[in-house]
Amino acid sequence: MDQAPPDAAAPAAVHAEGIVKRFGPTVALDGVRLTVRPGESHALVGRNGAGKSTLVSVLTGLHRPDAGQVSFGGEPAPAFGDTTAWQSKVACVYQKSMVVPDLTVAENLFLNNYGLGGSGAGGRFISWRGLRERARELLSGYGVDVDPNVRAKDLPVEQRQFVEIARALSFGARLIILDEPTAQLDARGIQRLFGKLRELQDQGVAFLFISHHLQEVYELCTAVTVYRDARHVLTAQVADLSKADLVTAMTGESSGKAAWHAAGTKERDTTAEPVLRTEGLTLEGEFEPLDLAVRPGEVLGVAGAAASGATALGEILAGMRKPSGGSVSMHGTKVKPGSVPHALDAGIGYIPEDRHLQGLVLERSVAENATLTVTDQLGPWGTVLPSRTREFARTMIASLDIKTQGPEQPVSGLSGGNQQKVVVARALARKPSALVALRPTAGVDIKSKDSLLGVVRTVADQGSAAVIISDELDDLRVCDRVLALFHGRVVATFGSGWTDQELVAAMEGVGERE
Numbered sequence: 276m277d278q279a280p281p282d283a284a285a286p287a288a289v290h291a292e293g294i295v296k297r298f299g300p301t302v303a304l305d306g307v308r309l310t311v312r313p314g315e316s317h318a319l320v321g322r323n324g325a326g327k328s329t330l331v332s333v334l335t336g337l338h339r340p341d342a343g344q345v346s347f348g349g350e351p352a353p354a355f356g357d358t359t360a361w362q363s364k365v366a367c368v369y370q371k372s373m374v375v376p377d378l379t380v381a382e383n384l385f386l387n388n389y390g391l392g393g394s395g396a397g398g399r400f401i402s403w404r405g406l407r408e409r410a411r412e413l414l415s416g417y418g419v420d421v422d423p424n425v426r427a428k429d430l431p432v433e434q435r436q437f438v439e440i441a442r443a444l445s446f447g448a449r450l451i452i453l454d455e456p457t458a459q460l461d462a463r464g465i466q467r468l469f470g471k472l473r474e475l476q477d478q479g480v481a482f483l484f485i486s487h488h489l490q491e492v493y494e495l496c497t498a499v500t501v502y503r504d505a506r507h508v509l510t511a512q513v514a515d516l517s518k519a520d521l522v523t524a525m526t527g528e529s530s531g532k533a534a535w536h537a538a539g540t541k542e543r544d545t546t547a548e549p550v551l552r553t554e555g556l557t558l559e560g561e562f563e564p565l566d567l568a569v570r571p572g573e574v575l576g577v578a579g580a581a582a583s584g585a586t587a588l589g590e591i592l593a594g595m596r597k598p599s600g601g602s603v604s605m606h607g608t609k610v611k612p613g614s615v616p617h618a619l620d621a622g623i624g625y626i627p628e629d630r631h632l633q634g635l636v637l638e639r640s641v642a643e644n645a646t647l648t649v650t651d652q653l654g655p656w657g658t659v660l661p662s663r664t665r666e667f668a669r670t671m672i673a674s675l676d677i678k679t680q681g682p683e684q685p686v687s688g689l690s691g692g693n694q695q696k697v698v699v700a701r702a703l704a705r706k707p708s709a710l711v712a713l714r715p716t717a718g719v720d721i722k723s724k725d726s727l728l729g730v731v732r733t734v735a736d737q738g739s740a741a742v743i744i745s746d747e748l749d750d751l752r753v754c755d756r757v758l759a760l761f762h763g764r765v766v767a768t769f770g771s772g773w774t775d776q777e778l779v780a781a782m783e784g785v786g787e788r789e
């Protein structure tokens with residue numbers, strides 16, 4: 276941490292005090308506070324459901340708090356509903372893009388703000404050339420090297436985030452909230468993002484950083500605030516707080532060492548017939564022909580960063596995409612390619628990466644979502660008995676530690692990490708013979724991560740096969756064997772006992788090991 280210390284005398288970039296927010300019977304925030312100083316990079320951490328996203332909604336004017344005050348730069352927050360005024364104070368870069376995919380970078384930068392880009396005619400006439408020039412100036416002013424003529428949808432995630440940050444700064448905001456900004460970035464992308472954030476901090480921009488990756492908190496942030504069960508627990512300088520103390524503050528328990536369910540805990544029959552097999556499986560432009568064999572009791576890891584082809588592999592195994600060649604078989608029988616129902620019938624359970632697009636029906640209850648794939652087992656002759664659905668959901672809620680008011684609560688009212696657990700519950704509901712998980716712990720807190728990966732390990736120990744596709748080292752630690760994919764090619768194979776450095780190097784295409 277080599278940044279200059281934030282100016283303690285200057286008014287806080289944001290100060291929130293006594294914030295209370297209720298959703299029906301749920302108290303999401305119970306009198307919490309937060310202060311972020313100019314030029315500071317401040318982490319907000321806590322377990323799933325602790326109240327982080329709710330605070331972000333309050334700080335960005337999306338939710339009106341039931342009690343408490345917010346100020347920016349020493350001035351009271353704008354009136355509720357005055358969107359333009361809020362935009363001039365604060366912006367949040369979400370995992371989900373806020374830019375309009377079909378518009379160019381320049382258009383996105385000056386969306387609702389054309390006067391700035393044009394001739395100053397108050398937005399009545401748009402000077403496209405002026406717009407582009409102004410966009411170029413603005414981006415280079417913040418040191419962002421992105422072509423303003425490119426459509427937003429063609430930008431890599433990292434550059435899209437830069438554009439969103441530049442856009443917020445152009446509205447006058449001096450506080451940027453980053454909600455899990457590294458979720459879709461590879462190691463180099465993360466370093467570039469962090470480099471950019473440090474530069475902006477030196478110019479006095481303040482960041483509130485929300486992440487479940489504690490090592491990123493230690494790398495980037497100067498201060499940290501912990502919420503637990505809707506309450507403020509601690510604010511400290513990162514340098515003064517050990518990781519163990521931070522985890523204790525988050526969980527309320529003395530942490531000890533996380534009990535990772537290590538690979539190879541049980542003797543396996545290495546001659547058993549594979550449950551899941553691929554032969555010459557390939558998707559042109561994504562990955563080269565791949566022969567995989569996953570035996571009962573085995574967890575196979577496929578390690579690969581964004582452009583490795585790993586995601587496409589997972590989607591093909593789940594029947595969501597068609598391969599351009601080769602086959603997938605279950606217990607020796609070929610599975611019809613590109614068909615989710617056939618994959619399900621063959622016994623393949625799938626935990627998708629994006630819970631919103633592929634996982635959940637948000638307005639339906641936890642119970643309904645958790646049982647979507649097993650409605651045929653919930654009552655006689657195709658009926659669905661609500662009592663059985665609820666009972667099933669209760670078991671899942673308990674075993675996965677899902678924080679919810681109960682099985683009847685709509686999934687839209689759950690925190691992000693708890694929604695992800697419902698997706699996992701749904702995949703497990705059918706008791707799959709092969710479980711395919713794509714970055715299963717994205718957005719899940721450190722303690723839940725442990726129990727979730729433990730569930731995958733248990734499913735395998737009970738005789739199923741499991742494939743975990745991820746670039747998260749913690750996800751891969753439960754695996755018995757890990758293949759590293761780089762640009763669509765297996766570049767290394769690891770048994771247990773790999774080091775973080777070796778695996779990262781292989782995923783980045785700079786280390787080879789057979």
Ligand SMILES: Nc1ncnc2c1ncn2[C@@H]1O[C@H](COP(=O)(O)OP(=O)(O)OP(=O)(O)O)[C@@H](O)[C@H]1O
Binds near residue numbers: 299
């Ligand atoms: N719209 C809503 N309706 C009902 N309850 C809600 C709503 N939004 C949030 N909650 C509840 O408020 C609590 C805090 O949720 P919040 O999303 O702020 O947690 P979080 O700390 O961001 O969690 P995560 O790390 O999982 O994203 C949770 O119990 C959640 O179920």
